[in-house]
Amino acid sequence: MLFGFPLLSLIIWLPILAGIAVLATGSDRNAQLARWIALAGSILGFLVAIPLYTGFDPATSAMQFVENRSWFERFNVYYHIGVDGISMPLILLNCITTPLIVIAGWQVIQERVSQYMGTFLIMSGIINGVFASLDAMLFYVFWEASLIPMFLIIGIWGGPNRVYAAIKFFLYTLLGSLLMLVAFIYLYQLAGGSFSIEDYHQLPIPFNAQVLIFIAFLLAFAVKVPMWPVHTWLPDAHVEAPTGGSVVLAAILLKLGGYGFLRFSLPIVPDASHYLAEMMIVLSLIAVVYIYFVALMQPDMKKLVAYSSVTHMGFVTLGFFLFNAYGIEGAMVQMISHGFISGAMFLCIGVLYDRLHSRQIADYGGVVNKMPVFAAFFMLFAMANAGLPGTSGFVGEFLVIMGAVKVNFWYAFLAATTLIFGAAYTLWMYKRVIFGAVASPAVEGMQDISRREFIVLAILAAAVLWLGVYPFPLTDVMHVTVDNLLDHVGNSKL
Amino acid sequence: MNFLPPDFTPAYSEIFLLIMVCVIMLADLAAGEKRRYIIYLLAQAALIGCGLLTFVSFSAETTYTFSGMFVDDAMADILKIMVYVTVSAVLIYSYSYVSERGILTGEFFSLILFATLGMMVMISASHFLSLYIGLELLSLSLYALVALRRDSFAATEAAMKFFVLGALASGFLLYGMSMVYGATGSLHILNVSEAIQDGVGNHEVLVVGLVFIVAGISFKLSAAPFHMWAPDVYEGAPTAITLFIGSAPKFAAFAFVMRLLVEGMGEMAADWQGMLIILAVLSMAIGNIAAIAQNNIKRMLAYSTISHMGFLILGFISADWNGYSSSLFYVITYVLMTLGIFAMIMILSRSGFEAENISDFKGLNKRNAWYALMTLLLMFSLTGIPPMVGFYAKLAVLQAVVNAGFVWLAVAAVIFSLIGAFYYLRIVKFMYFDAPETDEPLTVKSDVKVLISANCLAVLALGIFPQSLMGLSLYAIQNSM
Numbered sequence: 001m002l003f004g005f006p007l008l009s010l011i012i013w014l015p016i017l018a019g020i021a022v023l024a025t026g027s028d029r030n031a032q033l034a035r036w037i038a039l040a041g042s043i044l045g046f047l048v049a050i051p052l053y054t055g056f057d058p059a060t061s062a063m064q065f066v067e068n069r070s071w072f073e074r075f076n077v078y079y080h081i082g083v084d085g086i087s088m089p090l091i092l093l094n095c096i097t098t099p100l101i102v103i104a105g106w107q108v109i110q111e112r113v114s115q116y117m118g119t120f121l122i123m124s125g126i127i128n129g130v131f132a133s134l135d136a137m138l139f140y141v142f143w144e145a146s147l148i149p150m151f152l153i154i155g156i157w158g159g160p161n162r163v164y165a166a167i168k169f170f171l172y173t174l175l176g177s178l179l180m181l182v183a184f185i186y187l188y189q190l191a192g193g194s195f196s197i198e199d200y201h202q203l204p205i206p207f208n209a210q211v212l213i214f215i216a217f218l219l220a221f222a223v224k225v226p227m228w229p230v231h232t233w234l235p236d237a238h239v240e241a242p243t244g245g246s247v248v249l250a251a252i253l254l255k256l257g258g259y260g261f262l263r264f265s266l267p268i269v270p271d272a273s274h275y276l277a278e279m280m281i282v283l284s285l286i287a288v289v290y291i292y293f294v295a296l297m298q299p300d301m302k303k304l305v306a307y308s309s310v311t312h313m314g315f316v317t318l319g320f321f322l323f324n325a326y327g328i329e330g331a332m333v334q335m336i337s338h339g340f341i342s343g344a345m346f347l348c349i350g351v352l353y354d355r356l357h358s359r360q361i362a363d364y365g366g367v368v369n370k371m372p373v374f375a376a377f378f379m380l381f382a383m384a385n386a387g388l389p390g391t392s393g394f395v396g397e398f399l400v401i402m403g404a405v406k407v408n409f410w411y412a413f414l415a416a417t418t419l420i421f422g423a424a425y426t427l428w429m430y431k432r433v434i435f436g437a438v439a440s441p442a443v444e445g446m447q448d449i450s451r452r453e454f455i456v457l458a459i460l461a462a463a464v465l466w467l468g469v470y471p472f473p474l475t476d477v478m479h480v481t482v483d484n485l486l487d488h489v490g491n492s493k494l
Numbered sequence: 495m496n497f498l499p500p501d502f503t504p505a506y507s508e509i510f511l512l513i514m515v516c517v518i519m520l521a522d523l524a525a526g527e528k529r530r531y532i533i534y535l536l537a538q539a540a541l542i543g544c545g546l547l548t549f550v551s552f553s554a555e556t557t558y559t560f561s562g563m564f565v566d567d568a569m570a571d572i573l574k575i576m577v578y579v580t581v582s583a584v585l586i587y588s589y590s591y592v593s594e595r596g597i598l599t600g601e602f603f604s605l606i607l608f609a610t611l612g613m614m615v616m617i618s619a620s621h622f623l624s625l626y627i628g629l630e631l632l633s634l635s636l637y638a639l640v641a642l643r644r645d646s647f648a649a650t651e652a653a654m655k656f657f658v659l660g661a662l663a664s665g666f667l668l669y670g671m672s673m674v675y676g677a678t679g680s681l682h683i684l685n686v687s688e689a690i691q692d693g694v695g696n697h698e699v700l701v702v703g704l705v706f707i708v709a710g711i712s713f714k715l716s717a718a719p720f721h722m723w724a725p726d727v728y729e730g731a732p733t734a735i736t737l738f739i740g741s742a743p744k745f746a747a748f749a750f751v752m753r754l755l756v757e758g759m760g761e762m763a764a765d766w767q768g769m770l771i772i773l774a775v776l777s778m779a780i781g782n783i784a785a786i787a788q789n790n791i792k793r794m795l796a797y798s799t800i801s802h803m804g805f806l807i808l809g810f811i812s813a814d815w816n817g818y819s820s821s822l823f824y825v826i827t828y829v830l831m832t833l834g835i836f837a838m839i840m841i842l843s844r845s846g847f848e849a850e851n852i853s854d855f856k857g858l859n860k861r862n863a864w865y866a867l868m869t870l871l872l873m874f875s876l877t878g879i880p881p882m883v884g885f886y887a888k889l890a891v892l893q894a895v896v897n898a899g900f901v902w903l904a905v906a907a908v909i910f911s912l913i914g915a916f917y918y919l920r921i922v923k924f925m926y927f928d929a930p931e932t933d934e935p936l937t938v939k940s941d942v943k944v945l946i947s948a949n950c951l952a953v954l955a956l957g958i959f960p961q962s963l964m965g966l967s968l969y970a971i972q973n974s975m
Contacts, residue, residue: 115859
């Protein structure tokens, strides 16, 4: 708490209240009002999150901005929230993304505007809650609650196959979460009636139970990340979701899985994590190596970027299970930078889709002739997606590869091939869409980006370059927390 | 020998209700067709009066009366108040539905109140006979209520099925009770419990009696494999009656299990635990899987009830206060959600049109965003997604199950509720993702509008602040055992 002020609660509940206010504007007659309230709410949500960074003490690994009061006594559940160097950057990422989504959907969404904007704001608050929760039950409540708005976003505003994608998304993620719930209840019994995550970090657990708990957590988090082979919901959900939905999915929701590994799997069941680390590394490397061949062959731009998300998140899980500081910090940087880059890629595809109503690469060609400013932005993000040095995409992948070299040369070798193949599928797609002769009369009629689109892309471009050239503001806040986590994971809890 | 009159005080609310039902039957003769709303108001007044009587006499102490056949404890008082609230809500929700369909008769009210009286007797029974009398009063009133639309083929068929199977179940129950009587020499629940504790009576005979009692109970709970009547009755009965059958009697059924299995045969928990595990797993499996295939919403909800009863039974398996209070919490939240969803079906129905199919929910978001949002809350609550109260009900029960050492059962339960998520999501899909088939606006009376909003918002509010209801359930159980 900052000067006794419940800052973190404000960060969680302000967007939710703003979202309810937006919903209350009702039908599309008040669409403009809904948009402005949503914009004000999301920007305010970002502004109140700034003191979280400025007031954050990077010298301690303890939880900061802590609020703790009883929620329901029957099961000893507390409204216990706080942030450390792992969760704070993710909350900031979420707060930055929300206004961009509101702006990106400004013109595009014409139907049920208040529901669209309101749902996004409510989801933004819920996700802040996931990252801030220090009580397993509170975490679970926010975690599951985040499914509802995303389900509606895909199902209402999505593409032609949206119903299938929405239900697949929901059931897939619910499967993982329910087993996590059983694991939480088991831990609750083991800890003598406590849902506190910090208690779980200290709790000795027998090895067999650790492995089972690890698997329950793995199902929940692997589906979210998503890891190979449970990634198949992601391309469907991405392709069918509206642009804003894709951005939130890629930039934020996937990070919930990665965050879960750091907050739950590694510190609560360290022995099982070590025991199963090789399996995790192999699964991650499959995601990295196999999925970029899949991405290479995609005729649909959104699907291509969705698959590239899977390979990038493969780096994240790879980094976690190397158990060294390079790996985990690299994975964290990768999560943040992937948030910006994939968000930007989906926004770029959204820009193209709004003009031509097609996501097929084959329908485009020669776009640079008509949209030079857009082409420049898209170039930057494509390069970042391929991991070009100087962009944030490089920093994370480089750190993870460094960490991998320390563990096993071949891990690093396989991971490093992505720098080639990532460039191959991204740049090949870029070439087919942007360069060449103007492909069709429809492309001939395309307008360059509007001022609104320019602002959104410029903010993201600045973030990508800044993190690429000077990542220390990000890595500095997480150093101590990551070191502490590694210490903790190094000790057996049998 | 001097004749000592029994202490009537614990049974004041039952006596009051009985008098009021008689008054209502007489008043109905005088009121006639035109002034039936007077009967409606009288019925509501009767429920409010009962509520006041129960509330005033509320105490944490347990008192017995009528030679120990009737008990008044904290659990009974709390369950009875829940019953009054539920029946009152049922009357409000169904008033315009039944009057549009010409079944707003005096019998409708008097049968519902007789059924209520039956539930109250069941809840307060501490003797096999009074338990049975309460059960029969409830069941006979329900059979008649289902057949209230005499000209409807489906309703008559449903009533026949309900009656035949219900009578069979009552037979089972009586047979089981007579076995227990034979083994222990008493029909008093407390004496039965003592006798079992002292090891009086042949264990085999007791177990055979227990099997019949459990079978009878699962008929009444509509737990698989004794669930066959539920889908037909839910579908065939007029929606207002389905709403009634699906809601308040669940409280009585909970009390029924508590009195018979826990208070009477708690010493034999090791014997009935295994049976309940089978019932629970079968109910969750059959209920959830069969519900997927249903296109009729009432039939789907019947199967969903079966699966929820499976969850309710799970709470009893742990055989401790923790599990019982979780089950009580579950039944309260379940009734709250059932009230909401059947009321929503009646809101979608108009005179001359029955909302029977799931597709009748199509495009509800476009027709009326508020009711769509309310139904959304109900559906996610039934699925068990936080922050809706249905999640906490599942959490409480699962926690009790894990606490009793049955982790595998908890895993099975969550897998089945994942299957269940599909058919609830289908309704959300119809409401939000599909275009409406009709543009006809929903005409809802203002009292129903307020009540349904309060009902559904309570599902959310109790989910955000679950302590009050959880604490109440815990209080009820801890003060009655």
